[in-house]
Amino acid sequence: MEELRVDMGKEVAGISHDFSIIHTKVYIIVAAITNVVKWYQSLILKVDKIAEVDTQSFSKVEASLINLNDLVSKIGSSSSLITPDSLFQKFDALESTLKAELAPFVTSCSDHL
Numbered sequence: 193m194e195e196l197r198v199d200m201g202k203e204v205a206g207i208s209h210d211f212s213i214i215h216t217k218v219y220i221i222v223a224a225i226t227n228v229v230k231w232y233q234s235l236i237l238k239v240d241k242i243a244e245v246d247t248q249s250f251s252k253v254e255a256s257l258i259n260l261n262d263l264v265s266k267i268g269s270s271s272s273l274i275t276p277d278s279l280f281q282k283f284d285a286l287e288s289t290l291k292a293e294l295a296p297f298v299t300s301c302s303d304h305l
Contacts, residue, residue: 245296252293260286 263282 249293249296253290256286256289256293 260282
């Protein structure tokens with residue numbers, strides 16, 4: 193009977209040891225998955241912020257292009273308001289606006305490449 197109790201004690205100790213090893217491995221896996229989820233959530237926030245900035249930039253560019261379209265459609269071909277200098281100034285201003293509005297988008301795109 194004593195021998196059976198000793199053998200059972202060894203088995204229980206072995207099972208306890210195996211449980212401890214499995215518990216440690218599961219804890220490591222849970223910690224790794226938790227870190228991946230936290231990283232993914234922070235990445236999603238960054239992507240959402242970039243998308244918001246891009247949307248705002250494109251909205252401003254779209255508004256500038258609509259204004260330019262309106263300006264061009266209102267000016268007749270025989271109008272004395274059209275001069276090479278005035279066209280140059282308008283397109284120069286448009287180019288500056290586009291560069292300023294697209295700069296964050298270009299920067300964010302180059303950062304992700």
